[in-house]
Amino acid sequence: MAAKTAAKSRKSASKSASRSGPSARSQVEINENEARFVIDEAGIVIHATKAFATLVNLTPAKAKGQKLSDLIEFADPDDALRVQSLFGRGSGAYIDTINEGSHEVLIHGQAVPARTLFRFDRLALADGRRFMVASEVSGAEADHHESLDPALQTRLQSSLSRIIGAESSSASKAPKGNATPATTRRDDLQHFIDMSSDVMAVSTRDGYFARVNGRFREILGYDDEALRDLTFLDLVCTDDRASVRRTIQSLMQDDAREGLIVDFEARITAQDGCTHWVEWRQKRSGDLIYSVGHDVTAIKEHEEALKQQEQMLSEAQALGHMGHWRWPIGHDIITWSDEIYRIFGVNRESFTPNLDSLTARVHKRDINRVMQAFQRAIIEQKNYDMEFRVVHPGGDTRYVRCEGKCEQDEDGDVTALFGIMQDITERTLYERELHEAKDASERAYAAKSQFLANMSHELRTPLNAIIGFSEMMQRQLLGPIGTPKYLDYITGIRESGEHLLDLISDILDMSKIEAGKYELDLEELNVAKVIPLAVHMMEGRAQEGRIRITTDIAKDSMQIVADRRALMQILLNLLSNAVKFTEPGGSVKVECLPREDYVCIRVIDTGIGIPASKINVVTRPFEQAASSYTRDHEGTGLGLSITKDLVELHGGNLHIESTVGVGTTVTIRLPYNAYEHIKKRKQG
Secondary structure, three states: OHHHHHHHHHHHHHHHHOOOOOOHHHHHOOOOOOOEEEEOOOOEEEEEOHHHHHHOOOOHHHHOOOEHHHHEEEOOHHHHEOOEEOOOOOOOOHHHHEOOEEEEEEEOOOOOOEEEEEEEEEEEOOOOOEEEEEEEEOHHHHHOOOOOOHHHHHHHHHHHHHHHOHHHHHHHOOOOOOOOOHHHHHHHHHHHHHHOOOEEEEEOOOOEEEEEOHHHHHHHOOOHHHHHOOEHHHHEOHHHHHHHHHHHHHHHHOHHHOOOEEEEEEEEEOOOOOEEEEEEEEEEEOOEEEEEEEEOHHHHHHHHHHHHHHHHHHHHHHHHOEEEEEEEOOOOEOEEOHHHHHHHOOOOOOOOOEHHHHHHHEOOOOHHHHHHHHHHHHHHOOOEEEEEEEEOOOOOEEEEEEEEEEEEOOOOOEEEEEEEEEEOHHHHHHHHHHHHHHHHHHHHHHHHHHHHHHHHHHHHHHHHHHHHHHHHHHHOOOOOOOOHHHHHHHHHHHHHHHHHHHHHHHHHHHHHHHHOOOOOOEEEEEHHHHHHHHHHHHHHHHHHOOOEEEEEEOOOOOEEEEEHHHHHHHHHHHHHHHHHOOOOOOEEEEEEEEOOOEEEEEEEEOOOOOOHHHOOOOOOOOOOOOOOOOOOOOOOOOHHHHHHHHHHHOOOEEEEEEEOOOEEEEEEEEEOEHHHHHHHHHHO
């Protein structure tokens, strides 16, 4: 209100001073008591009256050269400013963004911004330069404003020429040397703007568009009328609007950020509804924000397509347990895809693939073969493939197949090796299981044939004796029953029957064990007393073969929890084999030694021994060291197999050491308490 009163006083003084001269309007143009200023096309103050300088709290000299936006602010920007192309179609000047006429403005130079009215008029000089003259007016003058008539416009141009003085005359002269006229510079700038593929816009403090370039319209499709009611934020997609709002607010509210350039990325919605990705650069100058945007929609779409392809490739590699790699010759670093990190059991964040780290993960027995394959590929310039093992940090072993090619330069020299690696662990283990199953099937078939051969021999001999002796007794070929010779035949029949019973018992025991139906009857017993009993039962056979049996038992009492019958069968089987395969005059020794966790029992003989190639098979069912057609000793080949299974049912193990012509040592280790082993086995 005070500012308006001051404006009226200055008007009154001006009118009274000009009553006897020219018209009041022409005299106002040069009156220093009237608040007035002149700005050039860029919005820079080139002249300010003393009255205007007082309003903005400056001297006329200090006011000259200031940006208009730093001195005043339009109270109603929507009414005072208009949207147009950046720098316009013809001139592109700042003064073209201001509508001619009277507008209320806020004066910045005072502690509390004052409001007053200014009339704005555009004028052009003879040399083509254009300016805008602004004069303080009262409300009544603003209400009755009419356009300038030609005579008044001429007088204003004359006054303007006198105001800018020599600057006007020098501007009208041709440039000297390398100087470039302002109009030429503007034309050059306009050409560059028209050629630019970037969108450009100037926004007010409230975010409304002041002006935009043609590319802005071309990409986003908005015309001047549509942009008049839109702010910069209105065009930003909803998801990006919060971050963009913070950026713009920080630019406008923080004076320290004036002149700084900020970069951000935001999606803009065009008038047709399409979304454009735009990389923006913004800078604040006074009350305006200058924005330059580069449309990166095509780049984003390409990146998204590439990302999807990479995702599909990664998923395909994961399904196939296959990854790709590349190693430039002469460099230490090897490039791996994500799947190879999984194949090697390492993390991308903590593991750097290079020659050293690669060899550290490869099985030590395969390292030389892998390095030789790489070297041979470089020297011979040929493709290659190989298989090797990889040891994971946790100790697991994986089987990997590697196929590679050579990358060559124009001279044919190898510059890099690249290829794929595939985890073939499941396939390798499956093939191994198939191979083992095939071997087991073949062994089973051979065992069946061998069993039939053994049984045909073993069963035929006692049966022939039983049948023959029985027939002789039936026919009484040697005389009536009661002849002493028949007693020998009866003895032969009994022994043959017992032998058949033993054979059948072994077969039944083996069947029960393989079917998992053999149940141990555990009890606490003294193994030091069971061993002498078993030795005593074998002494008769040993004496017949002139073989000496001795024992070496460390302690008189060694209590264990075991199946008494099974333990006796284990000892008898081992002693029987030792006596059977020991030549007359040889010896068999039984040792029993206590250990911390188990009892160790050894049966040592000086027999014929077992070939090294047969040691691993003699514990299989129906296996024997010699061919069933050439062997000199009877037996089904089930004794050691049953013994091994009975020992393992107790939680122990059996080990054989033998040298042909020297003898054999069979060692069994039995835990002190077989019940604990059986309990763990059932829980597992």
